[in-house]
Amino acid sequence: MxxxxxxxxxxxxxxxxCAGVDRAIQIVEEALKKWGAPVYVRHEIVHNAHVVSRLEALGAVFVEELEDCPEDRPVIFSAHGVPKSVPAEAQRRNMIYVDATCPLVSKVHVEAERHDREGKEIVLIGHEGHPEVIGTMGQLPEGRITLIETVEDAMAFEPANPANLAFVTQTTLSVDDTADIVAALQARFPGISTPHKEDICxxxxxxxxxxxxxxxxxxxxxxxxxxxxxxxxxxxxxxxxxxxxxxxxxxxxxxxxxxxxxxxxxxxxxxxxxxxxxxxxxxxxxxxxxxxxxxxxxxxxxxxxxxxxxxxxxx
Structure with missing residues (x-):
């Protein structure tokens, strides 16, 4: 040999x-105990096929949109967060729903809404098409948040009022890449409002x-x-x-x-x-x-x- x-x-x-993923999975498990199968989940609860398969075996049904869910069964929103229109539609249809959005993502949503109330133009540093970005941008009416993905985007960005800006970030970004984008924004717009505590979780x-x-x-x-x-x-x-x-x-x-x-x-x-x-x-x-x-x-x-x-x- x-x-x-x-x-x-x-x-x-x-x-x-992480704690947010742990909580989201627990929410699906507890919902199945409370209401029995099937429980519907809008979007993958977390981005992992092994986790999704195990929950499917327990009786979770994963769908992409709320319209794919029957009104007489509970629905859970994924850890990445959803646009405001989604729970509003669930309420309109009198559905039982549970929001499994990670509390650290919810914190970014709250920050964006606060900046908007204060009349600030908002920049979101993140990746286009990611469910978390779709959820965060969907907290406010279309056009209120501008997505910036790169340093080049930050250099090209032309705000309506450079003196009245704020930024928030997706929670799962590279710390180093985000620091470069933030530095570019702060160099161009020294007065830009920053998160109270870093958004990256x-x-x-x-x-x-x-x-x-x-x-x-x-x-x-x-x-x-x-x-x-x-x-x-x-x-x-x-x-x-x-x-x-x-x-x-x-x-x-x-x-x-x-x-x-x-x-x-x-x-x-x-x-x-x-x-x-x-x-x-x-x-x-x-x-x-x-x-x-x-x-x-x-x-x-x-x-x-x-x-x-x-x-x-x-x-």
Whole structure:
């Protein structure tokens, strides 16, 4: 039997589920207990096919629009947040609905509305088409929020009144990229109102900081997450920027191309905020079958945040 070559896996902590994802999944589970199956969910509750499949097996039905839901069954809105028109329509149809929007996303919604009440023109830093961006822009009438995706967008932006501006951001962005866009806006518009507390969520920031540490000097960094997950894709970029020779986004262990491991002695491993821990263990197990693995846990922060369930489910 050929001797298995050594491989060090540097395992990032924190990784995986954040408090907002935990809460959203719990909301679906508790709704199924309270009302029985089926419970409808508008959009993927979180961006992870494994999570969605498990909830489907319990009796959740995932749809893209409210019009796909019958009026006599409860509907849950995803963790990414929804435009104001969605709960308004659910109320009009007398539907039971539960909003699983992450409280940190809700905080951005509240900020945008406050700026609007104060008569400010609002800029949202984010990615076009992402459900969170659609939800945030949908808190106000069309045209009240301008989306900015890049430094180039920030340089080209021409506000109606440069002295009366505010910005908010998507919660799952790259901290470093966002800092560059904010710097460009502040250089052009020194009076622009900033969030009271940074909009990028604690979990996104913590996972990026951990990846910077495991990525430095790594031959390969594997990020477990979905193609649709903004925070997971950012982790791939952060790893490369931190000095990883290669970084790949995988949905699970079966997506690994073992050719990536040629000449590799050190692998960084993390998971996006909507990826369950059993997928991380699956990757470790797959590596242990092929290599003589040393597991090196790298902890850069402790997370103690939890969010309460909506009152309709907590009762």
């Amino acid at each position: 050929t001797e298995r070559r050594p491989l060090t896996i540097r395992l990032a902590t924190p990784r995986g589920f 604690y979990a996104t920031t913590n996972r990026q900081e951990a990846v910077k540490v495991i990525g430095a000097g790594a031959d390969l960094v594997l990020v477990i997450g979905a193609e649709t997950s903004s925070n997971s894709k950012r982790l791939v970029e952060v790893a490369l920027r931190a000095g990883a020779k290669r970084s790949e986004l995988i949905a699970a262990a079966e997506n690994i191309d073992w050719a990536w491991f040629e000449g590799v002695t050190t692998v960084g491993l993390t998971a996006g905020a909507s990826a369950p821990e059993d997928l991380v263990q699956g990757v470790i197990d797959a590596c242990c079958e092929r290599f003589d693995v040393t597991l090196d846990s790298v902890e850069t922060a402790k997370e103690t945040v939890t969010f309460k369930l909506p009152r309709v489910l907590a009762d």
